[in-house]
Amino acid sequence: QAQLVESGGGSVLAGGSLRLSCSASEGAATYYCMAWFRQAPGKEREGVAKIDRTGQTTYAESVKGRFTISQDNTKNTAYLQMNSLEYEDTAMYYCATSARTSLHGPYCPPFTSRGEFDYWGQGTQVAVSS
Secondary structure, three states, X not given: OOOEEEEOOEEEEOOOOEEEEEXXXXXXXXXXXXXXXXXXXXXXXXXXXXXXXXXXXEEOHHHOOOEEEEEEOOOOEEEEEEOOOOHHHOEEEEEEEEOOEEOOEEOOOOOOOHHHOOEEOOOEEEEEEO
């Protein structure tokens, strides 16, 4: 059984909106941090947005002001509302969770530390046409 399940991808015209969901179960549900990454063909996987259990959020510069990450802790589910979509947003979108801690307590790893995200979903495709 998949521990992270994404949904909500699809095809949309530029300027349109999509809302992605990621639901965590079993071991993945013990996360402190949930993040969305994306990978376009021929490109490296990059971080898009992340949220910790306290609600603190971080966004990639390329999506600030257009994307909003939120969560429902009671459902172990995070959402990514994507507005004003651009052709460049076309990619496979993955959610990932992390339960890492340090001497200072749990933390949300930086986007560049993909190895610190313990669980990954199968991905959901987003295609934006211009």
